[in-house]
Amino acid sequence: MKEHCYYVYILTNKNNEVLYIGVTNNLLQRIYQHKNKIFKGFTEKYNLNKLVYYKSYQYIQDAIQREKQMKK
Numbered sequence: 001m002k003e004h005c006y007y008v009y010i011l012t013n014k015n016n017e018v019l020y021i022g023v024t025n026n027l028l029q030r031i032y033q034h035k036n037k038i039f040k041g042f043t044e045k046y047n048l049n050k051l052v053y054y055k056s057y058q059y060i061q062d063a064i065q066r067e068k069q070m071k072k
Contacts, residue, residue: 006063008070009054011043018046023067027054 007027011020024030035049057063
């Protein structure tokens with residue numbers, strides 16, 4: 001059985017002025033999407049494309065719980 005891996009990550013902009021916290025199951029792909037502004041929204045508006053933190057989790061529930069804790 002394939003083991004799953006989920007990531008909580010934090011992005012910021014060039015001047016470290018704004019933070020974004022997210023969850024994904026494919027960190028490399030998600031960072032590529034942020035850097036290339038593939039999706040319009042908060043990260044595109046504030047040019048958030050510098051990864052400053054990530055942590056992996058085996059279970060999505062744990063990753064989501066940690067994301068919510070960090071956003072508080």
